[in-house]
Amino acid sequence: xxxxxxxxxxxxxxxxxxxxxxxxxxxxxxxxxxxxxxxxxxxxxxxxxxxxxxxxxxxxxxxxxxxxxxxxxxxxxxxxxxxxxxxxxxxxxxxxxxxxxxxxxxxxxxxxxxxxxxxxxxxxxxxxxxxxxxxxxxxxxxxxxxxxxxxxx
Numbered sequence: 001x002x003x004x005x006x007x008x009x010x011x012x013x014x015x016x017x018x019x020x021x022x023x024x025x026x027x028x029x030x031x032x033x034x035x036x037x038x039x040x041x042x043x044x045x046x047x048x049x050x051x052x053x054x055x056x057x058x059x060x061x062x063x064x065x066x067x068x069x070x071x072x073x074x075x076x077x078x079x080x081x082x083x084x085x086x087x088x089x090x091x092x093x094x095x096x097x098x099x100x101x102x103x104x105x106x107x108x109x110x111x112x113x114x115x116x117x118x119x120x121x122x123x124x125x126x127x128x129x130x131x132x133x134x135x136x137x138x139x140x141x142x143x144x145x146x147x148x149x150x151x152x153x
Contacts, residue, residue, distance in 0.1 A: 003057045004144025005048070006136045007065070007080045009040060013136030016055045017144045023126050024055060026137040037079065045083040052091045060088050061147035063139065064097035096147055103139075103146035118142055 001024065006013030009031060016025040029047045031040035051057065062084055065077045081097070088095040101111035108121045119138050125145060133141070 001055045001057050002144045002147055003048075003051060003055070003060045004140040004142070004147070005060065005062045005084060006139035006143060007063050007077060007084060008136065009037075009044075009076045009080050011134070011136050012044060012080065013134065013138070013140035014051065015137055015140035015144050016051070016057070017126070017141065017148065019148075021126060021145070021148065023141065025051075026131075026133060026140065028134055028136050037076065041079055041083045044080060045087050048084050048087040049091065052087060052093055057091075057093055059147060059151070060084070060093055060095040061103075061143045062095055062097050063103065063143050064099045096150075098143055098146050103142045106146045106149050107142040 002017050004015040004017070010033070012029040014025070014027045014029060015023065018024055029044055031043055052060070062081060065074060065081060085095050104113045104118060105111040107113070107125070108117050110117065115135050115138070119135070122138050122141050122145070126141060
C-alpha cells in the first residue's frame with residue numbers, strides 16, 4: 001500500500017492506493033484554526049500514524065514544499081512535512097518527497113497542470129473512484145501515483 005499526502009496545515013489530502021491502482025481510502029486531515037500550531041501538528045502526526053498502521057503502508061509519498069511568496073506559510077508547511085516524516089521514521093516506513101511540478105508532470109504530462117487537468121487525469125488513471133474527491137485528495141492521489149510510476153520504472 002502506498003500513502004500519498006498533499007501536505008498542508010488546514011486540510012492535508014490523504015490517499016491510500018494499492019499495486020493495482022485501486023483507491024483504498026481518501027480523506028482530508030482538517031485541523032482547527034483556533035488551536036495552536038503545536039496542537040494541530042500533533043493532530044496531523046497522530047492521524048498519519050494511525051493510517052500508517054491501519055493500512056499496512058509500505059511507502060509514503062509526500063508533496064514537498066514549494067517556496068511561495070509568504071514565508072510564514074512556507075515555514076508552517078515545513079513543520080507539517082516534518083511531523084509526517086517523523087511519523088514515518090517511527091513506523092519504519094520510507095518517505096519520498098516530490099515537488100508539485102514532478103507529480104503533475106507524471107500524472108498529466110504537464111508540470112504546471114491546473115487542478116482541473118489533474119482531476120481529469122486522476123479520473124482516467126483510477127477507474128475505481130466511487131466518491132466525489134476534494135482537490136486535496138486528488139493531489140494526494142497524484143502524489144501516490146507519482147511514487148507508483150517511479151517505483152515501477
